[in-house]
Amino acid sequence: MLRYLSTRLVRALLTICFVVTFAFIILRLSGDPALLILSPDAPPEAIEAFRKSWGLDRPVWEQYFHYFAAIAEGNLGRSMRDGRPALELVLERVPATLALTIPALILKIGIGIPAGIYAALHRNKLADRLTMLFSVAGFTVPSFVLGLLLVLVFSVNLGWLPSGGQDSWVHGILPVITLGTAGAAVLARFTRSAMLEVLGQPYIRTASAKGLPWRRVIIDHALPNAAIPTVTIVGFMVGSLVAGAVVVESVFSWPGVGRLLVIAVANRDLAVVQTILLFVAATMVCANLTVDMLYGWIDPRLRTRRVAGAG
Amino acid sequence: MIGLTRRDLLKAGAAGGAVAAFGRPAFAQADNRPSITVAVQQVVNSNTLEPLREQSNVGYRIMPCFLEALIEQDLQRNLEDIPGLATEWKRIDERTVELVLRRGVKFHNGDEMTAEDVAFSFGPERMFGPAGGGGGDQKLFTGVVAGDTKDLPPEVIAVARRFWPSLDRVEIVDKYTVRFVNKRPDVTLEGRIGRLASQIISRRAFTEAKNWLEWARKPVGTGPYRIAEFRPDVSLTLVAFDDYWGGRPPIKQLRFVVVPEAASRINGLLSGQYDFACDIPPDQVDEVTKNPRFEVSGGLVTNHRLTCFDKNHPELRDPRVRRAFTHAIDRQLIVDSLWGGRTRVPKGLQWEFYGQMFHEDWAVPAYDPAEAKRLLREAGYKGGAIPYRLLNNYYPNQTATGQILTEMWRAVGLNVEIQMKENFSQVFDRGSPRGVRDWSNSALYNDPLASLVNQHGPKGQQQQIGEWTNAEMNTLSVELETSTDRAKRRAMFRRMLEICEREDPAYTVLHQTAIFTAKRKDIAWKAAPSFAMDFRAHNFKMNRG
Numbered sequence: 001m002l003r004y005l006s007t008r009l010v011r012a013l014l015t016i017c018f019v020v021t022f023a024f025i026i027l028r029l030s031g032d033p034a035l036l037i038l039s040p041d042a043p044p045e046a047i048e049a050f051r052k053s054w055g056l057d058r059p060v061w062e063q064y065f066h067y068f069a070a071i072a073e074g075n076l077g078r079s080m081r082d083g084r085p086a087l088e089l090v091l092e093r094v095p096a097t098l099a100l101t102i103p104a105l106i107l108k109i110g111i112g113i114p115a116g117i118y119a120a121l122h123r124n125k126l127a128d129r130l131t132m133l134f135s136v137a138g139f140t141v142p143s144f145v146l147g148l149l150l151v152l153v154f155s156v157n158l159g160w161l162p163s164g165g166q167d168s169w170v171h172g173i174l175p176v177i178t179l180g181t182a183g184a185a186v187l188a189r190f191t192r193s194a195m196l197e198v199l200g201q202p203y204i205r206t207a208s209a210k211g212l213p214w215r216r217v218i219i220d221h222a223l224p225n226a227a228i229p230t231v232t233i234v235g236f237m238v239g240s241l242v243a244g245a246v247v248v249e250s251v252f253s254w255p256g257v258g259r260l261l262v263i264a265v266a267n268r269d270l271a272v273v274q275t276i277l278l279f280v281a282a283t284m285v286c287a288n289l290t291v292d293m294l295y296g297w298i299d300p301r302l303r304t305r306r307v308a309g310a311g
Numbered sequence: 312m313i314g315l316t317r318r319d320l321l322k323a324g325a326a327g328g329a330v331a332a333f334g335r336p337a338f339a340q341a342d343n344r345p346s347i348t349v350a351v352q353q354v355v356n357s358n359t360l361e362p363l364r365e366q367s368n369v370g371y372r373i374m375p376c377f378l379e380a381l382i383e384q385d386l387q388r389n390l391e392d393i394p395g396l397a398t399e400w401k402r403i404d405e406r407t408v409e410l411v412l413r414r415g416v417k418f419h420n421g422d423e424m425t426a427e428d429v430a431f432s433f434g435p436e437r438m439f440g441p442a443g444g445g446g447g448d449q450k451l452f453t454g455v456v457a458g459d460t461k462d463l464p465p466e467v468i469a470v471a472r473r474f475w476p477s478l479d480r481v482e483i484v485d486k487y488t489v490r491f492v493n494k495r496p497d498v499t500l501e502g503r504i505g506r507l508a509s510q511i512i513s514r515r516a517f518t519e520a521k522n523w524l525e526w527a528r529k530p531v532g533t534g535p536y537r538i539a540e541f542r543p544d545v546s547l548t549l550v551a552f553d554d555y556w557g558g559r560p561p562i563k564q565l566r567f568v569v570v571p572e573a574a575s576r577i578n579g580l581l582s583g584q585y586d587f588a589c590d591i592p593p594d595q596v597d598e599v600t601k602n603p604r605f606e607v608s609g610g611l612v613t614n615h616r617l618t619c620f621d622k623n624h625p626e627l628r629d630p631r632v633r634r635a636f637t638h639a640i641d642r643q644l645i646v647d648s649l650w651g652g653r654t655r656v657p658k659g660l661q662w663e664f665y666g667q668m669f670h671e672d673w674a675v676p677a678y679d680p681a682e683a684k685r686l687l688r689e690a691g692y693k694g695g696a697i698p699y700r701l702l703n704n705y706y707p708n709q710t711a712t713g714q715i716l717t718e719m720w721r722a723v724g725l726n727v728e729i730q731m732k733e734n735f736s737q738v739f740d741r742g743s744p745r746g747v748r749d750w751s752n753s754a755l756y757n758d759p760l761a762s763l764v765n766q767h768g769p770k771g772q773q774q775q776i777g778e779w780t781n782a783e784m785n786t787l788s789v790e791l792e793t794s795t796d797r798a799k800r801r802a803m804f805r806r807m808l809e810i811c812e813r814e815d816p817a818y819t820v821l822h823q824t825a826i827f828t829a830k831r832k833d834i835a836w837k838a839a840p841s842f843a844m845d846f847r848a849h850n851f852k853m854n855r856g
Contacts, residue, residue, distance in 0.1 A: 032736035038466060039356055039367045040735040041753070043473035044775035046366075049465035082358045082543060083524045148574055155582035163579040164570055166545075253350075253570040253579075255545040262571075263544055266734075 008292070012285035019281045023274055024067065028060050033268040037081045054080050067270070076278070077271030079264075086271035090257060090279060094242065096166060097249070097256030100175050101241045107180030108187055108237060113230060115184065116191025121218070123196065131188060138185025147178040147251040164253035175252040179245055183237055190233050194226035201225070227298050235291030239284035243276055344551065344563035345853055347834075349587040349844070350576040354567050358543040359527035362508040363438065363467045368614070368753070371507055371842040372589070373567055376549055377419070378512070378532035381410050381429065382505035384756075386839035387850060390613065390664040392501060392757070396424060396511055396533060400504075405496035405795045406479075408504065412487040417554040418513040419537035426483040431514035433481045433491075436461075438471035460522055473770075474508055476792075496795045502756030535560040535847050545569055561851040580605060580829050587836075589844075591827040592707055593650045599829040607829050609838035611654060613662050614753040614824035616706060618716065620816055621745040621778040626697050631690035632725075633816040636747070637676035638683040639723040645715055646822050649708045654825040659808050660767075660818070664757045667797060668804055675820050676813065683723040694726045697746040700738045701729050706751055712821065713749065739776050751824060753842075759804045764788045767817050779817040784810045 034050040035042075051057045055066070070077060076087045119131040141149075154174060155163035162171045198204065199222055207217045237244070246258035253259075257276055264272035356367040362374055375386070383395030397410035416424040435441060440463045477494040484490055491500055503509060516531035529538050535557060536549035547567045551560040568585070570576045576588040577595060581602060591599060596607045618640075620633045627633055642656040658673045701713040713729060720727045727747065732738050738748050750772075754762040767773050768788035774780050787803050787810075794800050811817045828838050835852040839845050 030737065031734045034466075035736045035739070036734055037357060038364075040739075040750075040772070042366045042466070043470055044770070044772060045473055046466040046469035049469040053465045079358075148578070151575070151578045151582070155584070156578050159582060163582045163584050164575050165568060165579075165584070250571055251575055253568065253572075253575060255542070255569075259544065259571075268734075 005289075008285075008289055012281075012289075015285065016278060016281045019277050020068070020071065020274055021064075023277050024064055024270065025060075027265070027268050027270050027273060028063065031268040032056070033080050033270065036267045037269070050080075067274075071274075076275045079269050079272045081264075081267050081269045081272075086275040089260065089272055090275045093255065093257045093260045094279075096254060097242060097245055097258060100172060100179060100245050100248065100254060100256065103172070103176045104179035104183065104245075105234075105237055105241065107176060108183030109234065110184075111180070112184035112187025113191050115188040116193075116230075117195055117218075117223070119188065119192045120195030120199065128192075132192070135185040135188040135192075138181050139189070141182075143178050143182055143247050144251050146181060147174065147248055150174045150178060151251075164251075166254055171252075172254075175245070175248050175254055178251070179248050187230065187233055187237075191226065191230050194229045195222060198222045198226045224298055228295060231291055231294050231298065235287045235294075238290070239287035240280075242283045243280045342563050344561060345586075346564040346566070347562045347586045347846075348566045348568060348584070349589060350570040350579050350585040351567050351589045352569070352571055352573075352576075353544075354541075354547045354569055355543075359524070360530055360538065360541060360547075361467070361527035362510060363470050364464065364527060366470065366508075368842045372844050373547060374507065374510070375534060375843045376536045376565065376846060377534035377538055378510035378530060379534050380505050380509045381412070381511065382501055384505060384664075384841065386841065386843055386845045387837065390757070390840060391666075392505055395505070396429075400501065403490065405498075406493040407490055408500045409484065409488065409490045410504070412489065413556060414487060416533050416556045417552075418516065418533055419531045419552055420513055420516050421554070422513055422515055424511060424513075424533055425486050426489045428514045429489045429511055430481045430483050431517070432511045433475070433478065433509075437463075437512065437517060438468070438475070440465075440468040440471075461520075463523060470508065474503060474506065495793055497792070498795050498797070498800065499756065499758045499760050502758050502761065506755045506761070536562070536565055539564075558848045560846070561848045561853075562846055565846055577829065580831075586831050586834060588829040589826075590707075591829045593653055593825070593827065596651070596653070596827055596829075604832055605829055606832045607827050608836065609827040610825050610840070611823050612753075612826055612841050613664065613755075614751050614842075615657055615660060616712075616821045616824055617660070617750045617752060617818040618821060619748050619750050619773060619778060619818045621747070622815075622817075623777065624697065624744050624746045626692065626695045627746060629690040629692075630815045631686040632692050634676070634813070635683040635686040635690070635692070635723060635725065636720060637812070637816055637819040638679045638686065639719050639725065640716060640819065640821065641678045641719060642675065642821055643678070645712055649711055649715075650822070650825065653827075654823050657820060657823045659812050660752060660763055660820055661759065661804075661808070662754055662757075665754075665759065666757055668757075668759055668801055670801075670805055670808065673805070673808055680723050683725075687724050692724070694724065697725065697727050698744065699727045699729050699747040700732050700745065701749065702732055702734070702738065705735075706749060706824075709749060716821075741777070745778065750818070759807070760791060763804070763807055763811065764791055767811055773817055781810055781815050781817070784815075784817075 034047045034056060038047055038050055055063060067077065076085070078084065079086050079089055082089055115131050115135070119128040122128045151163045151174060154161045161173055165171050204217060204221055207221050208214070243257050243261055245256060246262060248254070249256045249258035250262060260272065261276045264276065351369065351372070353369045354373060355365045355370045357365045359365055362370065362378065380395050381397035382392050382400065384390040385393045396413050396416055398413050400408055400410040403409050412424065412426060412429065418424060431437060477497065479492045479494045482490040482492060491504060493500060510532055513531040517526055520526035528541050533556065535552055535555045537552045539550045540548040546569060549565040551563055553559055570579060573590065573592055573595065576585065577591065577599060579585040580588040591607060599605050599607055620627055620636065622628055622633065646652060646654055646656060656675060658670065659675055661669055661673065663669055699713065699717060702709060704710050717727050717729055752762050752766050765771055769785045784807055787807050791800055791803050794803070812819065826842065830836060833854045835854055837850055
């Protein structure tokens with residue numbers, strides 16, 4: 001198990017190194033932070049002074065090695081735009097994003113999984129078709145369209161909810177619904193497919209044939225076997241908790257990590273972008289690791305296979 | 312008949328006791344002024360409120376709320392110079408202006424503004440940095456930035472030196488009189504004193520700030536509102552400064568909130584969450600005004616949209632080809648179709664508030680496709696491709712304008728190819744040949760030095776990035792900076808317009824920029840003919856119905 005974990009960790013580190021390098025090259029070659037932060041109308045001397053003071057006038061490879069060495073020492077750098085440490089800026093925004101993404105995740109799981117199971121159990125009936133209709137609509141409508149639509153209905157026309165901002169928990173309702181809807185739709189479809197596949201398996205027929213009540217067949221035999229693909233999707237969703245609300249945060253003027261990322265990329269504020277990417281990569285890696293563990297817990301056959309493979 | 316129970320009497324007695332115990336009755340303390348929320352695309356670009364670093368149009372919008380200059384521009388009329396923190400000023404000689412300070416002006420920290428503060432505002436600690444220094448160490452994203460100390464960031468020093476290239480000193484004559492002494496003659500001193508980045512700050516507040524960044528996040532000035540809270544990229548909250556020399560501000564709390572999406576700003580306004588929504592796209596104006604509770608204020612500002620040429624491109628070396636570009640554009644059609652007639656085609660790169668320097672009889676090149684075709688024939692243009700680096704609506708209607716321009720150019724035989732770019736450094740990139748690109752030019756004070764020389768002269772962006780240069784233009788630029796003969800200056804400016812817009816086109820003006828602010832109809836407020844928003848008492852009134 002330890003060997004398995006260490007392999008995963010090494011892979012995770014390599015992934016993070018790749019992400020940092022890739023982002024550095026793309027960001028440094030596609031825009032000049034001095035021009036973007038100070039605006040193209042700033043005096044050329046000011047732009048030159050800014051470049052010099054941040055070392056942007058040095059060769060890119062030198063900038064890269066200097067930056068990489070600093071990261072290795074735990075120094076994630078400073079925002080060229082803000083002047084503050086990038087980590088401080090990002091950490092400041094994380095609670096706001098989690099305030100959206102965690103309730104949205106609960107919403108996704110709370111609606112998506114039961115809806116998928118229900119649709120599978122009522123296959124080809126009206127309930128199934130309606131559930132899938134909403135599901136398809138849920139994940140095909142882009143979140144910015146859904147967000148603006150909700151604002152139009154609940155803010156502009158009905159006046160029930162605020163259209164944006166982060167002043168109170170009420171301000172979070174529409175963004176959470178927007179975020180949750182698409183995720184719930186995806187989960188519903190995956191859960192339905194997984195359930196349908198499992199329900200067609202011989203062991204389900206066997207369980208039914210030996211006289212088990214249908215409810216027990218579903219709970220004891222169908223659900224655990226259908227859980228694997230669903231857990232994978234949920235894992236991805238957990239992995240995107242930190243920066244998975246970029247569009248929604250922009251539509252609802254929600255000051256979270258997503259919006260910070262958009263602004264930092266637009267300004268080529270390297271240290272901030274890299275810090276966010278590191279956070280995302282770390283969250284993804286942790287989520288994947290957790291999902292791997294869960295596989296073994298849900299399906300003991302996988303655990304046995306893994307141990308056998310490792311040995 | 313009103314029935315009073317013993318319980319009512321007890322309540323009244325308790326209330327009376329509370330009033331006696333806690334001082335003046337509540338109604339005497341009530342502040343009925345409204346709290347106003349303004350939705351903006353961005354509060355500032357550089358995350359600081361220090362005008363020496365924040366040089367953007369969005370920053371200029373909010374600065375007058377809390378910072379003021381000695382000479383102000385009249386935001387309610389045509390930006391003429393009017394007394395600000397100075398009540399009067401006079402020329403001592405060609406290098407010196409003397410200003411008498413307004414008495415009784417308080418900073419937000421309660422200090423009285425004196426000549427000491429004025430001299431400090433234009434001194435090395437706040438503007439120019441140490442003599443010959445101020446470069447700072449190289450940091451490569453990870454070191455200590457200048458903002459961590461009292462040292463000025465190098466770009467701040469560079470901006471100050473650009474705006475005040477030859478300021479010798481600010482002399483304190485007495486507590487309420489100062490003299491700006493230039494090293495060389497300069498007729499634009501008054502204009503520079505009144506421009507963005509020349510605002511007066513509190514010496515004590517600057518000195519007491521822990522570091523430059525702390526200062527730049529909460530500068531202490533004399534404006535009608537003081538900074539209560541600044542959350543970069545989120546909001547700026549200002550509160551009324553009741554000791555304001557210009558009278559009690561009409562708004563108790565003025566909050567600018569960042570709402571990046573135009574649709575979200577409009578929705579927020581219509582739902583009642585915001586009182587003002589800035590930067591409304593021209594095509595959304597009618598959508599807002601359809602609702603009887605809202606209206607749109609705004610219009611022309613001192614900014615023109617241009618198309619610039621890179622004369623190093625093989626196809627653009629011959630000025631006749633560039634001239635063909637300028638004659639192929641039906642500017643009025645663009646104004647009418649994309650702006651609904653809400654802006655205009657200006658008289659070249661100049662504005663009426665230039666006063667004597669304004670050339671009323673100047674005009675942009677006429678729309679004349681036949682002339683454009685003739686020029687191309689004469690130049691022997693064979694249809695070689697000319698790249699047009701275009702940003703995706705960095706300016707309002709930019710992409711649509713770019714597509715229309717391309718078709719107009721194509722109609723006279725110019726083979727222009729649009730290349731979409733993400734940002735200005737990609738537009739400026741010299742890795743492949745540059746041809747045509749977009750820009751906008753502002754004038755922050757009333758002289759061509761503020762625009763034509765500043766942006767197209769030898770130290771201007773266009774020459775600095777190697778797009779264009781012209782020896783005569785460069786000579787004239789230097790002369791215009793130092794000459795004090797007004798008639799000669801006017802003639803020189805005319806010649807510069809001829810060079811840059813006709814003979815050897817550096818750019819061609821498309822149209823004036825217009826900005827639109829949607830707002831509640833029950834608020835009487837008028838947009839200024841500049842990016843600045845004026846929320847002082849003379850320009851804000853709630854019409855309670």
